[in-house]
Every structure is written in C-alpha cells, then in structure tokens.
Amino acid sequence: MQLDFHYYATYCAAVIAGYTHKESLDIAYCSQFTDCCSRTLLSKIGGPLSAATTQLSLELMDAPTDPAGLQDITRIWASFHFLPGDLNAKTEKKFGKRFLRKYRLICKPNGEMLRDTVNLAKGRGVQAVGLAMHILADTWAHRWFAGTPSLAINNTNYYFYEYVQEGEGFKPRKIKFNNNPSGIDDPEKGIYTNSLYQGDEKNIMNLGHGRAGHFPDYSFARYKYLPAWGGYREIFKDNPSDYYHAFCQMVYALSCLKTDSEFLTDIYAFDAVKPWEAEIKTILEKRQINACADWKAFAEKLSGSEVEDFDVDKYQKEYMEAGNEGKDDSFLGRYIIASLAQKSMVTNRIYKSGNPLAGESVDYNKNRFRGIEDFRTLVKEFDRRHKDD
Amino acid sequence: MTRSKRVIDVLFGIIMFIAGAAFFISNVDSGILAMLLLLQIGMTIRGIRALHYYLTMARYMVGGKRVLYRSFILLDLGTLAGSLIGHRMIYAIIYLAILHTFVGVVSIFRANEARSYGAHWRLKMAYGVTNVLMAAAVIVGSTVLKQPRITIYVYGAGLMYSAVLRIITAFKRTKIVYIQ
Numbered sequence: 001m002q003l004d005f006h007y008y009a010t011y012c013a014a015v016i017a018g019y020t021h022k023e024s025l026d027i028a029y030c031s032q033f034t035d036c037c038s039r040t041l042l043s044k045i046g047g048p049l050s051a052a053t054t055q056l057s058l059e060l061m062d063a064p065t066d067p068a069g070l071q072d073i074t075r076i077w078a079s080f081h082f083l084p085g086d087l088n089a090k091t092e093k094k095f096g097k098r099f100l101r102k103y104r105l106i107c108k109p110n111g112e113m114l115r116d117t118v119n120l121a122k123g124r125g126v127q128a129v130g131l132a133m134h135i136l137a138d139t140w141a142h143r144w145f146a147g148t149p150s151l152a153i154n155n156t157n158y159y160f161y162e163y164v165q166e167g168e169g170f171k172p173r174k175i176k177f178n179n180n181p182s183g184i185d186d187p188e189k190g191i192y193t194n195s196l197y198q199g200d201e202k203n204i205m206n207l208g209h210g211r212a213g214h215f216p217d218y219s220f221a222r223y224k225y226l227p228a229w230g231g232y233r234e235i236f237k238d239n240p241s242d243y244y245h246a247f248c249q250m251v252y253a254l255s256c257l258k259t260d261s262e263f264l265t266d267i268y269a270f271d272a273v274k275p276w277e278a279e280i281k282t283i284l285e286k287r288q289i290n291a292c293a294d295w296k297a298f299a300e301k302l303s304g305s306e307v308e309d310f311d312v313d314k315y316q317k318e319y320m321e322a323g324n325e326g327k328d329d330s331f332l333g334r335y336i337i338a339s340l341a342q343k344s345m346v347t348n349r350i351y352k353s354g355n356p357l358a359g360e361s362v363d364y365n366k367n368r369f370r371g372i373e374d375f376r377t378l379v380k381e382f383d384r385r386h387k388d389d
Numbered sequence: 390m391t392r393s394k395r396v397i398d399v400l401f402g403i404i405m406f407i408a409g410a411a412f413f414i415s416n417v418d419s420g421i422l423a424m425l426l427l428l429q430i431g432m433t434i435r436g437i438r439a440l441h442y443y444l445t446m447a448r449y450m451v452g453g454k455r456v457l458y459r460s461f462i463l464l465d466l467g468t469l470a471g472s473l474i475g476h477r478m479i480y481a482i483i484y485l486a487i488l489h490t491f492v493g494v495v496s497i498f499r500a501n502e503a504r505s506y507g508a509h510w511r512l513k514m515a516y517g518v519t520n521v522l523m524a525a526a527v528i529v530g531s532t533v534l535k536q537p538r539i540t541i542y543v544y545g546a547g548l549m550y551s552a553v554l555r556i557i558t559a560f561k562r563t564k565i566v567y568i569q
C-alpha cells in the first residue's frame with residue numbers, strides 16, 4: 001500500500017472509529033511513518049537503529065546477505081510489511097525444511113500474529129495504534145508474498161494478467177513489466193516496473209513483492225499470476241475487495257483500541273462504514289497510481305476539518321532536541337518504543353515456531369541483559385509501565 | 390547466530406586474513422595462480438550450491454528450470470577458469486574491476502542519499518570512492534602500467550577487509566530481547 005491508503009484512508013478509518021481529528025492525524029502520521037523510518041532517518045535524528053521499520057532501496061542494495069544480515073532484513077519486512085499469516089503452515093507436496101521455513105513467512109490477513117499486533121498496541125499511545133494499522137493494512141495488499149528475500153517464494157514469471165474493464169465485464173490483459181527503476185507505471189497501457197530477475201535465492205531483488213513491482217500496492221488492481229511457491233496453480237487477487245476489507249478491519253481494530261477491548265481476527269466494521277461504502281469503493285476502483293487527492297477530499301468531507309499533507313519532518317525536531325531522559329516521552333520516542341516492541345514480538349513468535357529466519361529471541365533476564373543494546377529502551381518502558389500499575 | 394556459527398566465522402575470517410596477507414608477499418606468478426584458483430573454486434562451489442538449491446527448493450518452483458541451467462553454467466565457468474590457470478589473468482582483472490566498481494558506486498549513491506537526509510555520509514562516501522579507485526588501479530595497473538602486482542594487492546586487500554568484517558560480525562550481539 002502507499003501514502004494514499006496508509007495516511008489518508010487510515011485517517012478516515014480513525015475518524016469513523018471515533019477518534020478526534022488530532023488523534024486521527026497522529027494515527028495516520030504514524031501509519032505512514034512506518035514506510036519512512038529507515039536506518040538513514042534514525043541515524044539523522046540519533047534514534048536507535050534497531051527501531052528501523054523499513055529499508056531504503058539503496059540500503060537494501062548495500063545490506064549484507066550473510067545469515068545475520070538476512071535475519072535483520074527479515075525482521076524488518078516480516079514485522080512491519082509482510083506479517084506472516086501462519087507460522088505452522090503445511091505444504092501439499094513434501095518440501096524440505098529450508099523451503100518450509102520460508103513458506104511459513106508468507107503474508108496473509110487474519111493470522112494469529114495480527115491479533116497479537118493489534119493487542120500489543122493497547123496502552124502505547126497513538127504511535128503504536130498507527131503502526132499497527134500500517135501492518136494490518138499491508139497484510140491485505142502484500143498477501144501471498146513473504147518479507148524475506150526468497151526466489152522460491154516471491155518470484156513471478158511472464159504469466160501475469162491484469163483484469164481490465166471492457167464493457168460490462170472484465171477481460172484479462174497481459175502485464176508488461178520493465179526493470180527500469182526510474183520508469184513510471186502506466187495503468188492505461190498495462191506497463192509496470194518490477195525488480196530484475198536474479199537467480200540467487202537470497203538476492204535482495206527477491207524480497208516481498210519486488211518481482212511484481214508496485215502493482216500489488218494499487219487498490220484498483222485485479223490480477224492473476226503464478227506464485228513461485230504455488231505448484232503452477234494461479235492465484236486471483238481482487239484488490240478493490242481486499243482493500244475494502246482492510247479499511248473495515250481497520251475501523252474495527254481502531255474501535256477495539258479506543259475502547260480497550262480485545263481485537264479478534266476476521267471481524268469487520270461493515271455496518272459502521274456502510275454510509276460511505278459507495279464513495280470508498282469508487283476511490284478504490286479508480287485506475288490511478290496515486291489516490292491521495294481523492295482520499296484527502298473524502299477525509300475532509302468526513303471530518304469537516306482540513307487534513308494536512310504528510311510531512312515526514314513533523315516530529316523530528318522535537319525528538320532531536322529532547323534530552324536523553326526526554327526522548328522516550330517525545331512523539332517519535334513513543335513510536336520507536338512501539339516499533340521495537342513489535343519487532344521483538346514478531347521475532348519471538350517466529351523463533352519460537354522453530355524458524356530461525358528472523359534471528360534469535362531471548363526472554364528478558366533482569367540479572368543479565370543478553371541481546372542488542374537498543375532493546376534496553378523496551379526494558380525501561382516495561383519498568384515504567386510496571387511502576388504505573 | 391549460534392555459538393558454533395560464530396566460531397566457524399572467526400576461524401574462517403582468520404584463514405581469509407592470512408590468505409589475503411599472503412598475496413602481499415607472494416611473487417606475481419604464484420599470486421595470479423592463487424587468484425584464478427580461488428575464482429575457480431568459488432565458481433564451482435556456486436554451481437554445486439545452485440544445483441543443490443534446484444534439487445531441494447526450486448524443483449517445483451515456477452521458473453525453477455532456470456536455476457538448473459544456471460547451475461550448469463556456473464559449473465562450466467568453474468571448469469573454464471580452471472583451464473585458464475597459468476594462461477590469462479584478464480578474467481581476474483575483469484572480475485575484480487566489476488566487483489569494486491559495483492560496490493563503490495552503490496556506496497557513493499548511499500552516501501548521497503544519506504547526505505540528502507542529513508544523516509552521516511562521509512565514511513560511506515570514502516568507502517565508495519576507495520572502491521572505485523581500487524577498480525581503476527586494477528585496470529590502469531594491469532593495462533597501462535603493466536604492473537600485474539597491483540591486481541594481486543587489490544585482491545589481497547579485499548580478502549583481508551572481508552575477513553575483518555566477518556570477524557567483527559561474529560562478535561556482534563544479534564539476539565532480540567523479548568519481554569512477556
């Protein structure tokens with residue numbers, strides 16, 4: 001998903017769920033910030049590098065692909081953009097352990113970890129709420145791809161068709177992919193940019209939906225293709241429907257977080273969204289590579305307030321100017337804690353399932369801190385919360 | 390990272406470092422021979438690994454046959470490099486020049502990106518420029534100055550640098566702390 005959904009649509013979902021204009025803006029900001037919080041940005045503001053929720057293209061090109069480097073990449077992408085749907089999934093054919101480990105990282109909506117993600121955000125402020133909404137929304141857009149570099153899972157081939165409207169119905173049209181990174185997607189002609197084919201299983205080009213380019217991130221996309229892992233069985237993906245489900249699930253999740261009630265999977269706030277269903281579906285179906293203007297107009301109509309454009313720098317100065325003691329209480333400080341907590345939880349679940357791809361997780365030991373130093377921030381937060389209780 | 394993996398990485402790093410240092414004291418002929426031999430071994434290992442990957446993972450994968458063909462090509466290249474030992478070092482020069490240019494250019498782009506974000510960039514830039522200069526030294530040293538020793542030095546330095554990185558990584562904390 002892109003800025004249009006992660007920022008403007010998330011704002012709309014928050015307003016419908018009953019948050020104030022200011023709270024909704026902050027939730028939307030944190031949702032979109034998840035696509036910006038790279039190590040480069042954290043290095044600029046002086047934040048802990050382990051809190052990175054994304055990697056810039058060049059950071060990825062430069063990332064080591066030794067086991068430790070791959071675990072780092074997997075932690076970032078599986079925790080925040082490709083939340084695994086079933087860590088104990090089984091395949092029909094008998095594959096080896098290596099394949100199964102990657103197969104189990106395939107992103108799907110309504111997994112157990114989604115429930116844990118939303119519930120983890122409780123009591124951690126709007127920052128954690130926004131972060132959780134980003135992850136929830138991405139489970140719908142990034143479905144069937146895994147947040148780890150893997151040719152055997154994420155590769156696609158020439159069999160990739162988009163369904164375009166023709167008269168009353170839809171007709172499949174073959175998609176032309178090109179590898180020019182500066183190329184602009186052209187939905188009218190069906191030309192999209194994707195990552196270069198690389199035969200190495202662990203090559204960074206094989207991360208997530210890179211081989212299908214940005215195409216899965218467009219809300220209007222209806223397509224069929226052969227996923228590398230699917231044994232030559234095609235998959236049909238209906239983004240307008242999936243994105244509508246994502247929106248309604250966000251409204252439900254936000255209501256749960258607002259009322260401090262338990263979030264359960266596979267529940268959607270269809271009734272609450274009903275009055276705006278036609279309007280939302282019109283935006284989702286419109287063939288455009290950037291739906292920000294439409295979502296913004298809808299957002300302002302919905303709340304009756306002006307919705308400012310996303311500004312990545314908005315809270316950085318506050319964080320940089322806060323002293324060491326005050327950083328954790330600043331806006332971005334709270335976001336950083338939320339992202340560390342999410343990464344810690346997802347790594348733990350993957351590790352406990354017997355899968356080493358996201359690295360090793362150790363339980364906090366008061367007597368001896370074992371692990372990456374940046375996670376001391378989480379320990380401090382844990383102590384603070386306990387004191388408050 | 391498991392403890393045994395760390396131990397293996399440190400040992401391998403030490404061996405790599407010693408091998409890299411040996412290039413600085415070896416004579417030109419044996420240096421070139423060792424370089425081509427290492428290239429051949431590397432290519433052959435990659436070929437075998439690709440074949441193993443095909444058999445264990447890519448067999449049922451959409452487009453998996455390409456992996457099989459790739460493994461054959463790599464194995465062939467490994468054999469070819471072996472047949473060239475003692476004859477031509479142009480392949481080693483091309484390999485080294487492409488490798489260092491690629492690493493250097495990516496680093497320079499990364500540094501520029503970091504600079505545009507206001508983040509630390511100087512070290513990355515220095516690393517990138519050094520790599521590009523090393524690539525240039527390999528080409529100019531071998532073709533214009535007719536000094537094949539430069540190629541051997543660059544290869545040795547690269548090995549030593551990778552060895553140091555491997556050892557440092559082995560000592561890094563990698564565990565993620567989880568609080569119930």
